[in-house]
Amino acid sequence: KQEVTQIPAALSVPEGENLVLNCSFTDSAIYNLQWFRQDPGKGLTSLLLIQSSQREQTSGRLNASLDKSSGRSTLYIAASQPGDSATYLCAPYTGNQFYFGTGTSLTVIP
Amino acid sequence: DAGVIQSPRHEVTEMGQEVTLRCKPISGHNSLFWYRQTMMRGLELLIYFNNNVPIDDSGMPEDRFSAKMPNASFSTLKIQPSEPRDSAVYFCASKILSGGNTGELFFGEGSRLTVL
Numbered sequence: 001k002q003e004v005t006q007i008p009a010a011l012s013v014p015e016g017e018n019l020v021l022n023c024s025f026t027d028s029a030i031y032n033l034q035w036f037r038q039d040p041g042k043g044l045t046s047l048l049l050i051q052s053s054q055r056e057q058t059s060g061r062l063n064a065s066l067d068k069s070s071g072r073s074t075l076y077i078a079a080s081q082p083g084d085s086a087t088y089l090c091a092p093y094t095g096n097q098f099y100f101g102t103g104t105s106l107t108v109i110p
Numbered sequence: 111d112a113g114v115i116q117s118p119r120h121e122v123t124e125m126g127q128e129v130t131l132r133c134k135p136i137s138g139h140n141s142l143f144w145y146r147q148t149m150m151r152g153l154e155l156l157i158y159f160n161n162n163v164p165i166d167d168s169g170m171p172e173d174r175f176s177a178k179m180p181n182a183s184f185s186t187l188k189i190q191p192s193e194p195r196d197s198a199v200y201f202c203a204s205k206i207l208s209g210g211n212t213g214e215l216f217f218g219e220g221s222r223l224t225v226l
Contacts, residue, residue: 031212032212034214034215036217041222042219042220043114043201043217043218043219043220044201044203044217045217046214046215046216046217049212049214051212089153091215093215096158096165096166097143097155097158097166098143098155098215100152100153102152103152
């Protein structure tokens with residue numbers, strides 16, 4: 001069974017800092033990996049989808065990388081803003097289901 | 111475009127009552143997932159359907175839980191009888207089941223269930 005670990009569990013940074021969220025998974029046989037954000041009391045919003053054949057995917061201030069062979073993905077957030085405060089989850093997809101980590105809770109302090 | 115639509119958004123019921131949660135996936139999506147989220151256990155997959163057919167229901171906690179997808183635009187998750195430990199947020203999500211399995215997953219806003 002796929003095990004997904006996200007480190008750190010919680011992170012607090014001052015506004016403007018660049019930061020990296022880490023995701024590791026045990027089974028490298030994935031089709032893709034998706035990063036989501038979840039605001040309190042809300043559903044999950046898709047941020048980036050990175051295919052197994054890709055190394056990186058970018059959207060605005062977000063950049064996700066994928067090293068499938070080592071079972072790792074990172075989400076880089078540039079110039080963080082208070083509006084980035086949320087929980088971030090990664091989910092590798094094995095072709096039948098998505099496996100979710102427990103997330104990193106991010107707080108960006110103005 | 112409308113996203114995944116879930117109803118009700120909030121449900122408060124008493125132990126023993128039947129609860130039905132509803133989901134309308136994004137038009138054209140043919141893979142549908144039901145998840146449950148709690149503080150203790152995080153996000154858990156309950157069941158998923160491909161082309162309206164249940165593929166894996168191993169995450170359904172007990173026989174009290176059942177799910178159906180009578181057509182491509184509607185799915186239900188039913189709990190009968192409900193218990194306080196069923197209190198959680200239930201999410202529905204959908205994606206396109208393509209040949210390359212590369213489709214993006216989209217979530218609804220969730221149904222927050224409280225069983226008293």
